[in-house]
Amino acid sequence: MYDSDKNFIAPYRVGAWLPSDQNFLDDWLKKLIAEAEKLAEEAFHPVIKNFQKFIENDATAYMLFTQMFDQVPRSAPYNKSPTGKPQVRNYMQMLFLFNYIMTQAPKYNDTGLVGFPINAILDWSMATEGGFAAFLNEDINAQFKLMLNEWAVYLSSAESCDVLNSSPGGWFSPAALSQMPNFVEDFKCDPKLPHYGFTSWDDFFTREFRDGVRPIADPHDDNIIVNACESAPYKIARDVKTRDTFWIKGQPYSLQHMLDNDEYVPHFENGTVYQAFLSALKYHRWHSPVAGRVVKTKIIDGTYYSETPYEGVDDAGPNESQGYITEVATRAIIYIQADNPAIGLMCFMAIGMAEVSTCDIRVYEGQRITKGQQLGMFHFGGSTHCLIFAHDVKLKFDLHGETPSLEANSIPINSRIATVIGD
Numbered sequence: 001m002y003d004s005d006k007n008f009i010a011p012y013r014v015g016a017w018l019p020s021d022q023n024f025l026d027d028w029l030k031k032l033i034a035e036a037e038k039l040a041e042e043a044f045h046p047v048i049k050n051f052q053k054f055i056e057n058d059a060t061a062y063m064l065f066t067q068m069f070d071q072v073p074r075s076a077p078y079n080k081s082p083t084g085k086p087q088v089r090n091y092m093q094m095l096f097l098f099n100y101i102m103t104q105a106p107k108y109n110d111t112g113l114v115g116f117p118i119n120a121i122l123d124w125s126m127a128t129e130g131g132f133a134a135f136l137n138e139d140i141n142a143q144f145k146l147m148l149n150e151w152a153v154y155l156s157s158a159e160s161c162d163v164l165n166s167s168p169g170g171w172f173s174p175a176a177l178s179q180m181p182n183f184v185e186d187f188k189c190d191p192k193l194p195h196y197g198f199t200s201w202d203d204f205f206t207r208e209f210r211d212g213v214r215p216i217a218d219p220h221d222d223n224i225i226v227n228a229c230e231s232a233p234y235k236i237a238r239d240v241k242t243r244d245t246f247w248i249k250g251q252p253y254s255l256q257h258m259l260d261n262d263e264y265v266p267h268f269e270n271g272t273v274y275q276a277f278l279s280a281l282k283y284h285r286w287h288s289p290v291a292g293r294v295v296k297t298k299i300i301d302g303t304y305y306s307e308t309p310y311e312g313v314d315d316a317g318p319n320e321s322q323g324y325i326t327e328v329a330t331r332a333i334i335y336i337q338a339d340n341p342a343i344g345l346m347c348f349m350a351i352g353m354a355e356v357s358t359c360d361i362r363v364y365e366g367q368r369i370t371k372g373q374q375l376g377m378f379h380f381g382g383s384t385h386c387l388i389f390a391h392d393v394k395l396k397f398d399l400h401g402e403t404p405s406l407e408a409n410s411i412p413i414n415s416r417i418a419t420v421i422g423d
Helices: 022-038 044-058 059-070 091-100 117-121 129-134 139-154 158-163 174-176 201-205 318-330
Strands: 225-226 232-239 272-276 286-289 290-298 331-338 345-351 358-361 376-379 385-391 395-397 415-422
Touching: 044 059, 044 091, 059 091, 059 129, 059 139, 091 117, 139 158, 139 201, 139 358, 158 201, 174 225, 290 358, 318 345, 331 358, 331 376, 345 376
Parallel strands: none
Antiparallel strands: 225 415, 232 272, 272 385, 286 376, 290 331, 331 345, 345 385, 358 376, 395 415
16 A cells, blocks of 8 residues: 555555555565476466467567566556566566466465455556556457456366365465354355365355345335445445546446446436445355346456556556446446336446456346345456446435445445435
8 A cells, every 4th residue: 555655555455355465465476486487398278378379479469468567667666566576577477377377276375365366467567558558458358258267167176176175275274264254154065074065166256145144134125225245335426427438537437338338328327326346255146136127137248457547556456446347347237127116227237357257147137036136146256346226216325334435344245235215
């Protein structure tokens, strides 16, 4: 974290996405680089080999991947790292690291959580001019999608369970469980079984609450809107425009771009957007904030590591770009016609951040859903989401004492988040 003069003042990372201690992150990357380069003489995974060919054969990609690492400043305090070193030196080292983690599941560390190793590898290069251009490039994002989909195969396999144990670095170690209090009581699992009964890393990350752990607030009162994710409030915006300059400081929402030019955009003009952030340690499934009928669902392919340069220093990018990425990142949209006519048509939007870009919709168009019913899930970690309401929906938000910000604490899923009020 930095003060107004860009002096490093305290270790801090939002939502436990990356280590809270920059020196720990540098040490972790140093060890990862050493391990990865031991394998340098071995054949790349096919998806990484294709990534290398793409970079070296595509003039734009070659230029941008060269620039993004060259442009990471090497002198403190302007390099964003108090160590004075960029973490990754060039695209080949990046590829060595990607290749290494293709068969690695994230480990827990009580000094700081490296739950998102690819995000850590690209942490500083994301913020360069070359990185900003690269991570908006459609062809480059297509390569990342291929790689992340391949990594997802491993993270869904039985082999990825090797970090689901009680040893140091394991997710059931005393240190890890201290950060996930009441884990056994809250989640469906069995400590007597290997890996607590989880069949893969993804199975662990998409774990379900036990029945009754997160009761639905006022299930029969259609004026009560419940929290769709276990999440911390990030922003409430009213009178949202159809089109706006979403990339600037402040990151105003731009409905046409958020909703990918959908036919329903005019319905939400001048409406309200509520956005909240999911921690890497929390529950990752989505539940319906209202009772009603699913009108339409849609998955929108987008960016994975793009962040707005207008927010300045962002040690855990793209955390401070959460408003911006609602327009550009991979996301899932679910339109719901609420039973309450005072709500009418609303929209739930799940937005992938970094490698957490697998948005898995589990409802279908025309389906009747109850308040609190599961809609879908994120795979492989934390992310962010929005609730979007029409301009004539009058809401009083209940944020449980939290102020929308990057420092807010999570509000339990299915608890009251807003109430429909009269004129």
